Amino acid sequence: MGQTMRAAVMHRVGEPMRIETVARPTARATDVVVQVKACGMVPNLANVLANWSTWYPHHPLPRLPAVFGLDPAGIVCEVGEQVIGIAPGDRVYVSPARSCGACPACLGGERTRCNHYTFNGYFGFQKNSQTIYDLYPHGGFCEYMAAPQYAVVKIADTMSFNDATRLGYMGTAYSAMKKAGPLPGKSMLINGASGTLGISATLLGLATGVTRIFAVARNRSLLERVRALAPGRIEVFSSEDGSVADWVRSRTEGQGADFMLDTLGAVASLAAFDDAMHGVRRGGRIINIGGTAGHLPVDLKWLMDEQMQLIGSVWFNGAEGYELVELIRSGAVDLTILEHQVAGLDDINRAISGIASRNGGFSNYVIAP
Numbered sequence: 001m002g003q004t005m006r007a008a009v010m011h012r013v014g015e016p017m018r019i020e021t022v023a024r025p026t027a028r029a030t031d032v033v034v035q036v037k038a039c040g041m042v043p044n045l046a047n048v049l050a051n052w053s054t055w056y057p058h059h060p061l062p063r064l065p066a067v068f069g070l071d072p073a074g075i076v077c078e079v080g081e082q083v084i085g086i087a088p089g090d091r092v093y094v095s096p097a098r099s100c101g102a103c104p105a106c107l108g109g110e111r112t113r114c115n116h117y118t119f120n121g122y123f124g125f126q127k128n129s130q131t132i133y134d135l136y137p138h139g140g141f142c143e144y145m146a147a148p149q150y151a152v153v154k155i156a157d158t159m160s161f162n163d164a165t166r167l168g169y170m171g172t173a174y175s176a177m178k179k180a181g182p183l184p185g186k187s188m189l190i191n192g193a194s195g196t197l198g199i200s201a202t203l204l205g206l207a208t209g210v211t212r213i214f215a216v217a218r219n220r221s222l223l224e225r226v227r228a229l230a231p232g233r234i235e236v237f238s239s240e241d242g243s244v245a246d247w248v249r250s251r252t253e254g255q256g257a258d259f260m261l262d263t264l265g266a267v268a269s270l271a272a273f274d275d276a277m278h279g280v281r282r283g284g285r286i287i288n289i290g291g292t293a294g295h296l297p298v299d300l301k302w303l304m305d306e307q308m309q310l311i312g313s314v315w316f317n318g319a320e321g322y323e324l325v326e327l328i329r330s331g332a333v334d335l336t337i338l339e340h341q342v343a344g345l346d347d348i349n350r351a352i353s354g355i356a357s358r359n360g361g362f363s364n365y366v367i368a369p
């Protein structure tokens with residue numbers, strides 16, 4: 001292991017990343033260093049970053065130049081002197097979730113509520129995030145990255161690194177679904193079922209005892225692929241064919257689904273969210289994990305009278321990461337449906353500029369440094 005490494009460095013949004021030789025991180029105190037074998041990539045990342053300040057002005061990107069890469073997996077190669085539960089050679093997923101570790105939220109196991117909460121290798125949630133980027137400057141688009149030990153989830157021997165890069169999307173869907181309460185016997189409406197989060201939620205619904213899945217998206221051929229995952233439990237509807245709420249109610253004797261996940265992307269309309277959430281039954285839960293931004297008009301009287309709960313959910317915690325690894329290891333969640341689209345570091349600019357595949361969330365985009 002040399003003192004330097006190759007990294008894809010972004011100097012300016014809108015310009016190609018440059019492959020550079022930079023200093024390799026070392027493991028301090030409670031940190032580990034991971035040799036990155038695969039790193040998940042947000043589909044069409046270059047376009048997302050180009051539109052960032054318009055779509056999400058309150059989410060700061062790291063100060064440039066920076067090394068991006070949200071969902072890395074690899075092998076621990078060095079541990080800090082205070083690390084006792086993780087050893088070199090461990091195969092791991094590295095969650096990008098970073099927080100201060102010392103505030104009441106962090107101490108309560110709710111790192112997502114920390115006011116330093118930051119996605120390493122992607123974006124921050126408030127101005128404090130640059131403090132985190134200064135401590136952890138590398139995402140997964142490089143050969144080695146340092147990470148705090150709390151960010152590491154050990155993966156099963158049988159899990160490929162490519163599959164492990166999907167844990168970010170899987171975990172986001174999983175943590176959101178757990179916020180709906182006990183899942184066995186429940187019905188779930190997924191708004192955006194053919195995308196990366198939607199496919200993840202579908203697989204998890206099948207694994208956790210959700211008995212009816214109402215899968216909504218636009219593309220009919222992708223919806224058919226979703227339905228084929230479990231034709232007896234999954235019903236599909238194209239949002240181009242009318243009101244989602246009307247359709248779900250027509251399938252549930254007028255009641256609606258027990259809960260809904262919204263996974264729509266940044267360019268989706270708030271009207272689509274508004275329509276779908278009225279397909280949730282009285283007393284149900286509406287959980288947002290999508291990218292739709294803006295002010296949603298909500299009838300407060302409806303919210304009260306129907307005892308509805310509108311919930312925002314961001315990412316997942318490390319314990320949920322371990323639960324996912326076990327769900328996948330056992331075969332309860334079957335990731336063999338994923339089609340990995342792998343590019344090397346030298347091909348990264350082509351990879352991040354690629355238009356989203358026609359395979360929707362069945363595709364999994366990976367950079368292999």
Ligand SMILES: [Zn+2]
Pocket residue numbers: 099100101102103104105106107114115116
């Ligand atoms: Zn904190």
